[in-house]
Amino acid sequence: MRSGSVTFEDIMTNGESLGDAVSAAAGEFAEAGIATPEVDALLLAAHVLGVGRGELAARLVSDFAWSGPQREQFWGLVGRRSRREPLQHITGEAGFRQLVLAVGPGAFVPRPETELLVQMVVDAVMASGQPSPRVIDLGTGSGAIALAVATEAPHAQVWAVEKSSEALEWACRNNETNGNPVTLLQGDLADSVTLVGDVAGTFDVVVSNPPYIPDEAVPRDTEVRLYDPALALYGGPDGLDAVRVLAHVARDLVAPGGLLAIEHGELQGADVRQILTQAGWRPVSTHPDLTTRDRYTTGVWPS
């Protein structure tokens, strides 16, 4: 419920300033347990008005009059967000690196921490000195990693594999929007070598943000639990089933000296290092995210 004595009917008949509406929505979001209430309220207002955050800020400090239908739409979306539907599903998009990706039901919403994984891949691709380095993203979801690499390292040839046909639809859409720079393949990442055919054994980088949550560790956040697909989240009893497959399948995808880069949970670094080391990758190292949590492990396939 909204705090204070202003009713929905009051707002519709008397009007409500943009700033008041954003503040009231942020209050509702805080009550609903949303971690970033102000940001979410601002982004929903920007979405309804069809403006960026800079223009929204200008309108918030001016006497900008928004229309009745805009207010009505805003409060409809506030209701959805208060029921913990992901903001990105409501707006239909997620910012990721330099991209704005289309997302919605059936695809994992790309996360900010994965942007650092992309940076590692872009750095490796640049450092490879190859005129046309090859990268493959296993479990591409909306296409986030593959498309970010393809747009930031346009000399790279990028492939991506995804098992879910629903997720693949979002990846196809995002690929099209960005000029189809990625070769998208549908299938199980375990079958990647067969899926890529002739180019197996020639990749400079294999990258993956696989499902890595242990089956029993059901996420607390409603947005994740109810809206991210189970296939994107759960990775078996210890969460590392997909990592074990990746450690083996990537050996047949990379060229000698190629890199495997995997995102994982903050407590899984030691186990992922062990899996990669046992599969023959070396050196193997774990890297922190911006909050100093161990979130990525890389291995190099010996030359």
Ligand SMILES: C[S@@+](CC[C@H](N)C(=O)[O-])C[C@H]1O[C@@H](n2cnc3c(N)ncnc32)[C@H](O)[C@@H]1O
């Ligand atoms: C955590 S999500 C990551 C999605 C995307 N790479 C990102 O970072 O936003 C994991 C993705 O792997 C896909 N996936 C899970 N198991 C798979 C498998 N065996 N083969 C291929 N894709 C798989 C899921 O459908 C999901 O899209």
